[in-house]
Structures are given as C-alpha cells and as structure tokens.
C-alpha cells in the first residue's frame with residue numbers, strides 16, 4: 251500500500267505525464283476560442299506541474315488600449331483549456347492571475363482529481379470544432395426550449411450575467427446606440443487601417459485575422475420600429491468586395507449582453523470564460539452567435555448602453571443568437587507557434 255508521500259509523488263508524476271503527453275491537444279483546444287479579430291492574443295507554457303496561459307500584448311488591437319478585449323479573448327481560451335483537461339478525465343485547478351509581478355500571466359491550470367466528463371461537457375467538447383462567430387444569415391425558427399435559461403446559468407457559473415434584451419424598447423435603444431457607434435467607427439481612418447490589418451482575402455493563407463469566408467456584406471442597422479433585427483456588424487469589408495457571406499436573412503432569435511459586476515482584469519477573464527462556455531453550449535444545439543464589441547470600445551457609448559438598457563453590470567460583449575446549419579470555422583495558429 252502506498253504511503254501518503256508516495257501518493258503525492260504518484261499524483262505529481264501523473265500530472266506531469268498528463269501535461270506532457272497532451273500538451274498539443276490542450277493548446278489546440280484552448281486556441282479554438284474566439285478572439286477579437288481572430289488576433290489569438292495568447293501563449294502557453296507547459297510545465298511539469300501546470301500549463302500557463304499568457305496574454306500576448308503584441309497582438310492587442312489598437313481599439314483596445316487597456317486590453318479588455320484581449321483579456322476577454324484569453325478568458326475564452328482559458329475555458330477551452332479547462333474543458334480540454336476535463337476531457338482527459340480530470341478536474342482542472344485554476345489559479346487566476348497568480349502572480350502580481352507577472353502581469354501577462356493570465357492563469358496557471360493544473361491537473362486535479364480524476365472525474366469523468368458529464369453529458370453537457372461532452373456536448374460542448376463536440377462543439378469546439380464547429381463553434382464559430384456567425385455573420386451570415388440565420389435560419390428562421392425559435393431557439394430550443396430552455397436554451398436561453400441554460401446559457402444564463404453558464405454565465406452565472408462563471409461569475410458573469412447574461413442579460414436578455416427585450417424585443418421592444420430595449421432592442422430599439424441598443425440598435426440606435428450601436429448604429430451610431432458603427433457609423434463613427436467605420437469612418438475613423440485609424441479603425442479602418444486596423445480592420446485592413448486584421449482581415450484576410452480569400453487567397454490568403456494566414457492562420458490569424460478574419461477570413462473573407464467569415465465576413466458578410468455590410469448592411470446598415472435594421473431599425474424597423476417594434477421589430478428586432480440584426481445589429482450593425484462591424485464593416486470588415488470596407489468596400490473592397492472581399493466579404494463572401496450574404497447579408498440579411500431572418501432576424502436572430504435573441505439579443506443579449508454579457509455583463510460582469512466589476513470591470514477589472516479578473517472580471518474580463520471571467521467574462522471570456524462565460525462567453526466560451528455559453529457559446530459552446532449553444533453550438534452543441536447548432537445555435538450560434540454574432541458578436542459585437544464596436545459599441546463597447548468607446549467608454550461613453552459603453553456607459554450609455556449600460557444606462558439606457560438599465561443593465562445590472564458592466565457590458566463585456568453584445569451577442570445575437572440564432573439557429574444556423576453552416577459551420578465554417580476559421581484558421582488558428584498551430585500549437586507549436588503558441589507554446590513558449
């Protein structure tokens with residue numbers, strides 16, 4: 251029989267073995283996360299006791315000077331990393347922002363006690379390859395019964411809130427604010443230069459940035475009174491004619507804002523984990539989301555959204571959800587490029 255000391259040694263050895271032999275899988279699963287402009291602002295360091303997630307500020311977008319969107323993106327990758335550890339049959343143990351002297355170190359994830367994957371986790375894992383940001387038309391029809399409540403539970407479980415935006419006044423207010431932000435953003439030369447930097451034509455072999463195949467022809471906000479529609483998407487095309495997806499189609503089935511109580515680095519990482527958790531849950535039911543952060547990149551507009559919609563927290567992401575039967579996923583950089 252093993253002594254407690256042997257048990258510790260065995261489990262430390264087991265941890266090291268799990269991390270070493272599955273490093274590529276862990277990184278690749280985490281890296282399927284959404285990130286602003288598919289910038290993939292993350293790096294991973296695999297040690298014998300933990301895998302570390304680092305942000306990569308060289309990949310921070312200019313519209314995000316404080317790094318909020320970079321950390322939301324890293325939070326989403328962290329959820330993927332946790333799910334990947336779960337899929338190997340272990341509980342992940344997460345130390346968030348573990349070292350104050352290392353501001354780029356987002357989390358240290360180690361391998362905890364063995365525990366089998368549950369049904370919902372299995373469904374989320376299956377959805378990792380086909381989850382995508384949906385910018386083309388949705389398929390008409392309501393969301394599966396109970397899904398929105400399930401997504402709200404996902405957000406709560408990660409320390410965030412998913413506030414549903416009502417079809418009437420709430421949507422009209424949000425659409426008006428988002429349309430004004432889109433007009434300003436799409437005309438700003440610096441913002442346009444950044445979009446050019448992060449979009450890829452159909453001929454491009456790049457493994458980052460938003461590819462033409464994932465872009466919809468830009469359309470003005472749908473502001474028909476009393477009828478919810480599609481919020482204005484960021485103009486990624488900029489008149490270049492590279493977008494491959496049609497615009498329009500049936501309206502999304504739901505609009506929501508992801509909130510956190512606080513608005514600091516740990517909150518942004520929580521928002522990202524909540525985002526990837528609920529996106530994978532939804533994708534497991536073939537429900538996908540359009541994501542909108544253009545209206546949140548300006549502090550005044552962000553505060554206006556909070557105030558006009560009477561939201562009980564800080565907006566971190568605006569989402570529209572709907573059914574879709576297409577699932578074109580975008581490229582990612584290979585794990586070797588992401589490991590330190």
Ligand SMILES: Cc1cc2nc3c(=O)[nH]c(=O)nc-3n(C[C@H](O)[C@H](O)[C@H](O)COP(=O)(O)O)c2cc1C
Pocket residue numbers: 282283284285286287288289319320322323326381382383384385459460464483484541542543544579580
């Ligand atoms: C913090 C954050 C901000 C984003 N902002 C937008 C946005 O304003 N407009 C948009 O169409 N997509 C947005 N996205 C989605 C990304 O463009 C998308 O995740 C990335 O291109 C990778 O594609 P995928 O989600 O299909 O895997 C955002 C994603 C994150 C995590």
